[in-house]
Amino acid sequence: MLSGTVVVAASFAYLLVLFAVAWYGDRRAEQGRSIIANPWTYAMSLAVYCTAWTYFGSVGRAASGGVWFLPIYLGPTLAMSLSWVVLLKMIRISRTYRITSIADFIASRYGKSHLLGGLVTIIAVVGMVPYIALQLKAISSGYSVLTGSDDSGVFPFAAASWFNDGTLYVALTLALFTVLFGARHLDAAERHEGMVAAIAFESVVKLLAFLVIGGFVTWSVYEGFDDIFTRAFADPELAALLSLKTASSAGYGGWFALTLLAMLSVIFLPRQFQVTVVENVNEQHLRRATWLFPGYLLLINIFVLPIALGGLLYFGRGTVDPDTFVLSLPLAHGERALALLAFVGGFSAATGMVIVETIAVSTMVCNDLVMPLLLGIERFKRSNHPDLTGLLLGIRRGAIVVVLLLGYLYFRLAGEAYALVSIGLISFAAVAQFAPAMLGGMYWRGGTREGALAGLLAGFVVWAYTLMLPSVAKSGWLDRAFLDYGLFGLEYLRPEQLFGLGGLDSISHALFWSLTANIACYVIVSLARVPTGQEATQATLFVDVFSRGQDTPATFWRGSAQIQDLQPLVARFLGAERARRMFESYARERGVARIDDLKPDAGLVQFAETQLAGAIGSASARVMVSSVVQEEPLGLDEVMDILDEASQVRAYSHELEEKSQALEAATAELRAANERLKELDRLKDDFMSSVTHELRTPLTSIRAFSEMLLDDPEIDLKDRTRFLGIIVSETERLTRLVNQVLDMAKIESGHAEWHNTDIDMRELVGHAVETTEQLFRDRGAVLELDLPDRAPHLRADRDRLLQVMLNLISNAAKFVPGDTGVVRVRLTCETGQLRVDVTDNGPGIAPEQLGVIFEKFRQGGDQYSRPQGTGLGLPISRQIVEHFGGRLWVQSRPGEGATFSFVLPLPPEAGDGPDRAMT
Amino acid sequence: MAKKILIADDEQNIVISLEFLMKREGYEVSVANDGDEAVRRIRAEKPDLVLLDVMMPKKSGFEVCQEVKSNPELQSVRILMLTAKGRDTEVAKGLALGADAYMTKPFSTKELVERVRSMLAER
Amino acid sequence: MMRRGLAGQRLVATFLGGALLFNYPVLSLLDRSEPFFGMPMLWACLFIVWAVLIAVVAWIAERGAR
Structure with missing residues (x-):
C-alpha cells in the first residue's frame, strides 16, 4: 500500500511536468519554432484516443470477454487507413473555413445554423459527460486501490458527502489545469500548441507505463506468454475467454457493430476532432499518423489479455475488480514503485482525455450555445463594448468548469453502476450520431438544415432511450420498470429490445436503431425540399473543397462593409491589437499599404467573418x-447562377482555348491559301506575259512586212511573194496560238466540252497517221505504224484524243532529221489500259529540259531546231490525257531520240477480254 | 563608209524583215540568232548599232547589253533593245543596263528606221 | 498527383481488405480452440493480421510521401 500523500504528490508532480511541457510548447510556438510541427508529435497526440478506459478498462473487458476488447482498436486502424480520403478533406475544410469544432462544422455546412450548432453541442455534452465521469472514476478507484482503503488517506474518496469527496477536488484540479492549458488566451484558430505537446507527452508516458506493467506481469509474475496461456488453457473458465464464440453472447454482429462504432468514434469524438483536425499544423503529418497511430494502438494492447488472464489466475474471479489489475498486480507483488508508475500512467491517460475533451466541448458550448444566446439579446448585439475577449475567455473557462462538474455529478449518480467499458461505449454511440450529418455534408450536396436536424435529433433520442436511460436506470436512479416492460407498459417499446429486436447486445441494438433512425431522417427530410441558397453555397464549399482554391473561399452574397465597421467588430472578440495585426497582414497580402486603403469588398467581409468564425463559431x-454589413443574401437561384457562372467560365475558357487554336489553324490555312493565290497570280501574270510575247512576235513580223510592202511598191515580185508567204504563215501561227490559248483556258477552268463516245484506238491512231502523212512526205521522213490486231474500245472525246495524237506526231516530225528521220507510232494493249508510244530519232531532249517541256510556252530545242509551235501543245495534250484518267510522259536521252508515251485506262467492263471489245 | 548594224533575234521572220529594212537604208548588216552569238559578233565586228531582242536563247538581251556596256572597248556600240514584253519594268531595266533606246514589238517600221538613223547620226 | 491518387486507392483497397479480415466469416476460421505456438489462435492471428495491415498502410503512406 502507498500513502495517499505520496500518490497525490506524484500526481501533482506529474501534472506540473505536463504543464511545463505545455508551457515550453507554447513558448516555442511563440518563437516560431514549433515542437509539434512534426508528424511524430501529431501521431502521438492522436493517441489521446486511449484514455483511462483503455488503460484500466481494456483489461477489465478482456477479463470478462477475452478478445472482445479488440474491436475498439481494430476499428480505428481501419478508419485511419481511410484517413487520407476522409480526414484530409475534413482538415482541409476546417482550415479553409476556420472551423474549430464538430458543432461548428455541422452548423457551418448546413447554412451556418445556430440551431444545429446548439443541438450538436448538447449531444456532445450529454455524450461526453459520462465519458469524463469515467476518467474521474478511474482516478478515484485507482487512488483507492493504491492507498488500500476507501476512507483513509488525505482525500477520502467516495465519501458520503460531496465536499469530503476527493473526486470533486480531482475534477476541480483538472478544470484548473485545463483552463491553464487551453483557455489562457484566445486563439483565432483554436490551436493550442502547448496542449498538443503535453498530450503527445502523456501518450508516451501511458504507453511506456502500460508496457512496463505488461512486461512485469508477463515475465516477472509469470514466465512469459506461454506460461500465462498454458495456465489459462488449463482453466476451462479462462479457456472460454480465448474464443470469440464462448467469450461473449454478442456474436459476430456485435463484433462488427463494435468495430464500426470505434471507426466512427476515432473520427467524430470531439477530442479526436480537436487533435486530428483543429490542431493539425500540416496536412502531410496525416501520412505518418495513418500507420503510426494504429501501431501505437497495437502496442498498448499487446499486454491487455496477458494482464487480464494473469490477474484472473492470480486473484481468481470475483475478488479484485479486473479494471484495477494494472495496479493491483504490482501491489500484490510488493512492487510499490511499479504500482505508482502504473497509476501515473492511468492518471496521465485520464488527464489527457479530460483536458482535450473539455477544451473541445467548451469551444462548442461557447461558440455554438452561449454566443448564439447572447447574440439573441438585442442589447448585446448592439452594444459597443470595444473588447469582448475577456467575456469570451470567461465563457470558455466557465464551460470547462461546468463540463467537469457535470462529469463529477454523473460519476456521483451513476458511476458505480457500470464497468468502465460500458460507459465508454455509451459515449461512442452518442458521437456516432454525428457521422451521417458530417460525412453526408462532406460528400453529398443535397443535405439540408432540416435534414441534419431531424437526423441528429432522431439519432440522439433513440440513443438516449435505448442506451442512456437504461444505464441510468440500471444505476438505480430511475425505476427499472420501463426497462423490463417497456414505456407505458408497451412491450415493443422496451429500450433494449426495441420493436422486439432481440439477440443483440445493448450497444449493437442501440447503434442499429439510432443510426437507422438518424440516416433515414437525414436523407428523407433532406430530400423533402431543394437546398436554400445558403445551404447550396456551403455544400459546394465543403464538397468541392479540393477543387476550389484553398485561400480564396468563394463569397456567395452581395455586400460590402467599411473597414471602420469591421475592424472594431473583430477587435471586440479578438482584441484590438490582434485585430489590427490581422488586418495589416491582410492588407499586405492584397498589396495595400494601409488598412484604411482596403477596398470595402466582399473579400474583406469574408476575411473578417472567417477570423471571427475562429473565435466565436461560423x-x-x-x-x-x-x-x-449592408448586404442582401442570395437566393438559391442566384447562388446556382454564380456556381454555374464559375463552371461556365471554365467551360468558356476551355472553349476559347479551342477556338483560338482553331483560329490559329484557320489563319495558317488562310496564309497558305493566300500564298497559293499569290503563286497562282504570279503564274497567271507569267502566263499573260508569255501569251503577250507569243502574240506580239508573229504580229511583229506581220506588221513589219505589211508596212514594208505598203511603203515600197518597188519591191520585186520574188521578195513580195516571199513576204506575203511569211505574213500568211505568221497569221496562221497567230490563229493557232489564239485557239490553243482559249483551249487551254477552257480545259484549265473546267469549261471545256467533252463529247465522249466509244473509241477504237486503232482507228484513231491510224487516222492521225494518215492526217500527218503529208508532213512526213515534206520532211522526207518515214512514219512507221505498229498496231495490235485488236484493241478494246474506250470511252473518250475523239477529237481531243486526235488532237493529242496529232500534237505528238507533228512534234516528232518537227524534230526528226530530214531524209533519215523515222517516227514510230505504236499502240499496245496492257492490262486495264491502252498505251501509245511515239518514238523519234531526233536530237533527243536534254535531261534538264525533260521536266519543263510540259510547262506552258516552254519549247524544246535550240534556235536551229526550234519548231514552229506555240509552246502550248504538250501542256494541252497532258491535260487531255489526264482528264481521261491517263498519264503522258516522255523518255529521252540526248542524241538518241525521244519517246512520248501515254496510257489511257480502259473502262472496267472492257477489261474482260478483247473479244468483247470487238463488238 | 556604211554603218554596221548587228541584228540579234531568234525569230527568223523578224530577222528577215529587219535585215531587209536596214539593207534598204544602206547599212551593212550581220545577224546573230542567240545571245552568245550576239556577244561574239559584237566583239568581233564592233558594229555601230545592235538591234537586240530581249528574249533569246542562251543569253538574254539584258545579259548581252550588260556585257557590252561593261566592256570599255565597246563603248561606241549603240544598243536599241526590242522586246515583245512591253512592261514598264522591262523598259526601265533595259535602260538601266545601258541600252541607248528601247522599242516594243510590234514596232512601226518607219519609227524604227527613224530611230536607227538618229542614233547613228548622234556621232 | 498521379501518385497521390494511386496511394489513395491503395489505402481504400487496404481498408476493404482489413474490413474483410477483421469480420465474419474470415474471423470464424481463426476462432479455434487449439493453441497456436502456445498462444490462443484467435488472439495471435488478430495481432498478426493487425501488424501486417499496419505495415502495408505504412508502406503505402510513406511511399506516397516520397
Whole structure:
C-alpha cells in the first residue's frame, strides 16, 4: 500500500511536468519554432484516443470477454487507413473555413445554423459527460486501490458527502489545469500548441507505463506468454475467454457493430476532432499518423489479455475488480514503485482525455450555445463594448468548469453502476450520431438544415432511450420498470429490445436503431425540399473543397462593409491589437499599404467573418458580421447562377482555348491559301506575259512586212511573194496560238466540252497517221505504224484524243532529221489500259529540259531546231490525257531520240477480254 | 563608209524583215540568232548599232547589253533593245543596263528606221 | 498527383481488405480452440493480421510521401 500523500504528490508532480511541457510548447510556438510541427508529435497526440478506459478498462473487458476488447482498436486502424480520403478533406475544410469544432462544422455546412450548432453541442455534452465521469472514476478507484482503503488517506474518496469527496477536488484540479492549458488566451484558430505537446507527452508516458506493467506481469509474475496461456488453457473458465464464440453472447454482429462504432468514434469524438483536425499544423503529418497511430494502438494492447488472464489466475474471479489489475498486480507483488508508475500512467491517460475533451466541448458550448444566446439579446448585439475577449475567455473557462462538474455529478449518480467499458461505449454511440450529418455534408450536396436536424435529433433520442436511460436506470436512479416492460407498459417499446429486436447486445441494438433512425431522417427530410441558397453555397464549399482554391473561399452574397465597421467588430472578440495585426497582414497580402486603403469588398467581409468564425463559431460570426454589413443574401437561384457562372467560365475558357487554336489553324490555312493565290497570280501574270510575247512576235513580223510592202511598191515580185508567204504563215501561227490559248483556258477552268463516245484506238491512231502523212512526205521522213490486231474500245472525246495524237506526231516530225528521220507510232494493249508510244530519232531532249517541256510556252530545242509551235501543245495534250484518267510522259536521252508515251485506262467492263471489245 | 548594224533575234521572220529594212537604208548588216552569238559578233565586228531582242536563247538581251556596256572597248556600240514584253519594268531595266533606246514589238517600221538613223547620226 | 491518387486507392483497397479480415466469416476460421505456438489462435492471428495491415498502410503512406 502507498500513502495517499505520496500518490497525490506524484500526481501533482506529474501534472506540473505536463504543464511545463505545455508551457515550453507554447513558448516555442511563440518563437516560431514549433515542437509539434512534426508528424511524430501529431501521431502521438492522436493517441489521446486511449484514455483511462483503455488503460484500466481494456483489461477489465478482456477479463470478462477475452478478445472482445479488440474491436475498439481494430476499428480505428481501419478508419485511419481511410484517413487520407476522409480526414484530409475534413482538415482541409476546417482550415479553409476556420472551423474549430464538430458543432461548428455541422452548423457551418448546413447554412451556418445556430440551431444545429446548439443541438450538436448538447449531444456532445450529454455524450461526453459520462465519458469524463469515467476518467474521474478511474482516478478515484485507482487512488483507492493504491492507498488500500476507501476512507483513509488525505482525500477520502467516495465519501458520503460531496465536499469530503476527493473526486470533486480531482475534477476541480483538472478544470484548473485545463483552463491553464487551453483557455489562457484566445486563439483565432483554436490551436493550442502547448496542449498538443503535453498530450503527445502523456501518450508516451501511458504507453511506456502500460508496457512496463505488461512486461512485469508477463515475465516477472509469470514466465512469459506461454506460461500465462498454458495456465489459462488449463482453466476451462479462462479457456472460454480465448474464443470469440464462448467469450461473449454478442456474436459476430456485435463484433462488427463494435468495430464500426470505434471507426466512427476515432473520427467524430470531439477530442479526436480537436487533435486530428483543429490542431493539425500540416496536412502531410496525416501520412505518418495513418500507420503510426494504429501501431501505437497495437502496442498498448499487446499486454491487455496477458494482464487480464494473469490477474484472473492470480486473484481468481470475483475478488479484485479486473479494471484495477494494472495496479493491483504490482501491489500484490510488493512492487510499490511499479504500482505508482502504473497509476501515473492511468492518471496521465485520464488527464489527457479530460483536458482535450473539455477544451473541445467548451469551444462548442461557447461558440455554438452561449454566443448564439447572447447574440439573441438585442442589447448585446448592439452594444459597443470595444473588447469582448475577456467575456469570451470567461465563457470558455466557465464551460470547462461546468463540463467537469457535470462529469463529477454523473460519476456521483451513476458511476458505480457500470464497468468502465460500458460507459465508454455509451459515449461512442452518442458521437456516432454525428457521422451521417458530417460525412453526408462532406460528400453529398443535397443535405439540408432540416435534414441534419431531424437526423441528429432522431439519432440522439433513440440513443438516449435505448442506451442512456437504461444505464441510468440500471444505476438505480430511475425505476427499472420501463426497462423490463417497456414505456407505458408497451412491450415493443422496451429500450433494449426495441420493436422486439432481440439477440443483440445493448450497444449493437442501440447503434442499429439510432443510426437507422438518424440516416433515414437525414436523407428523407433532406430530400423533402431543394437546398436554400445558403445551404447550396456551403455544400459546394465543403464538397468541392479540393477543387476550389484553398485561400480564396468563394463569397456567395452581395455586400460590402467599411473597414471602420469591421475592424472594431473583430477587435471586440479578438482584441484590438490582434485585430489590427490581422488586418495589416491582410492588407499586405492584397498589396495595400494601409488598412484604411482596403477596398470595402466582399473579400474583406469574408476575411473578417472567417477570423471571427475562429473565435466565436461560423454561425455567430455570420450574425455579427451581417449586423454591420449592408448586404442582401442570395437566393438559391442566384447562388446556382454564380456556381454555374464559375463552371461556365471554365467551360468558356476551355472553349476559347479551342477556338483560338482553331483560329490559329484557320489563319495558317488562310496564309497558305493566300500564298497559293499569290503563286497562282504570279503564274497567271507569267502566263499573260508569255501569251503577250507569243502574240506580239508573229504580229511583229506581220506588221513589219505589211508596212514594208505598203511603203515600197518597188519591191520585186520574188521578195513580195516571199513576204506575203511569211505574213500568211505568221497569221496562221497567230490563229493557232489564239485557239490553243482559249483551249487551254477552257480545259484549265473546267469549261471545256467533252463529247465522249466509244473509241477504237486503232482507228484513231491510224487516222492521225494518215492526217500527218503529208508532213512526213515534206520532211522526207518515214512514219512507221505498229498496231495490235485488236484493241478494246474506250470511252473518250475523239477529237481531243486526235488532237493529242496529232500534237505528238507533228512534234516528232518537227524534230526528226530530214531524209533519215523515222517516227514510230505504236499502240499496245496492257492490262486495264491502252498505251501509245511515239518514238523519234531526233536530237533527243536534254535531261534538264525533260521536266519543263510540259510547262506552258516552254519549247524544246535550240534556235536551229526550234519548231514552229506555240509552246502550248504538250501542256494541252497532258491535260487531255489526264482528264481521261491517263498519264503522258516522255523518255529521252540526248542524241538518241525521244519517246512520248501515254496510257489511257480502259473502262472496267472492257477489261474482260478483247473479244468483247470487238463488238 | 556604211554603218554596221548587228541584228540579234531568234525569230527568223523578224530577222528577215529587219535585215531587209536596214539593207534598204544602206547599212551593212550581220545577224546573230542567240545571245552568245550576239556577244561574239559584237566583239568581233564592233558594229555601230545592235538591234537586240530581249528574249533569246542562251543569253538574254539584258545579259548581252550588260556585257557590252561593261566592256570599255565597246563603248561606241549603240544598243536599241526590242522586246515583245512591253512592261514598264522591262523598259526601265533595259535602260538601266545601258541600252541607248528601247522599242516594243510590234514596232512601226518607219519609227524604227527613224530611230536607227538618229542614233547613228548622234556621232 | 498521379501518385497521390494511386496511394489513395491503395489505402481504400487496404481498408476493404482489413474490413474483410477483421469480420465474419474470415474471423470464424481463426476462432479455434487449439493453441497456436502456445498462444490462443484467435488472439495471435488478430495481432498478426493487425501488424501486417499496419505495415502495408505504412508502406503505402510513406511511399506516397516520397
